[in-house]
Amino acid sequence: MFLPRTVFAAVVAGIVASPAGAVDFGRPATPEEIKAWDIDVRPDGKGLPNGSGTVVRGKAVYEENCAACHGANGQDGIKDRLAGGQGSLASDKPLKTVGSFWPYATTLFDYIHRAMPYQAPGSLEVDDTYAVAAYILRLNGILPADGKLDKQSLPKIKMPNRDGFVPDPEFSPKISGK
Structure with missing residues (x-):
């Protein structure tokens, strides 16, 4: 949309005329x-x-809030696949899922808590967020069927691809004198 020159000039004049450049x-x-x-x-x-x-x-919680997009078992949904793919990253058809690619389980909690479910981001209670993260980790064979997550146990989970990321020296912090 284009503004008529007179309106554009008035807007620019109003910005320029603001006292001491204050916005x-x-x-x-x-x-x-x-x-x-x-x-x-982190x-x-x-x-x-706190929560679990x-x-x-x-x-x-997954069936109610996530399955419509990600499929019944974290696969075959209309959005990103969440489960499977272990061992596929070095293949011709890598499958990047939570279980095959993500380096930290805490990232899963963070993403679900802030961005999911798609239709209502950030609407899950903390306990339900821990629960969905636990279920997704179970789908990937990382947690047992009776598994439970909380703020102490979640960071201790070693994801299968934790060591698959190599820091790029170009973006690593420079230590002075070295």
């Missing part, structure tokens, strides 16, 4: 607002909230 958009975030969005989880588990979830509960 009058929004306001500083409050500490409470920042805390509400400070939900990232590979070592820092940032994981089981594979059994995860299956029910």
Whole structure:
């Protein structure tokens, strides 16, 4: 859409005429607002909230919120495949799934918690997020059928491809004097 020159000129004049280049958009975030969005989880588990979830509960939550996109068993859905593919990364047809590619189980929790389910991102309760993560790890043979996850156990899971990532020296931090 194009603005008539007079409107465009008025908008530019309004921006230029603002006092001392101040921009009058929004306001500083409050500490409470920042805390509400400070939900990232690191590979070592820092940032994981209190709570827990089981594979059994995860299956029910998955069926209700995830299966429509990812398939009944994390396969054959209309969106990314979540299960299988172990041993395929070095093949002509690598299958990148949670079990074959992801290096950290904490990343799974973080992604589900912030971005899923697709139709309502961030709507799952913490316990249900742990449960879905447990179920997806079960689908990949990483957790037993009676498995349970919480902020202590999740970072301890060694994903099958944990050592499959090699740091690129170009992007590694430079240590002064070396």
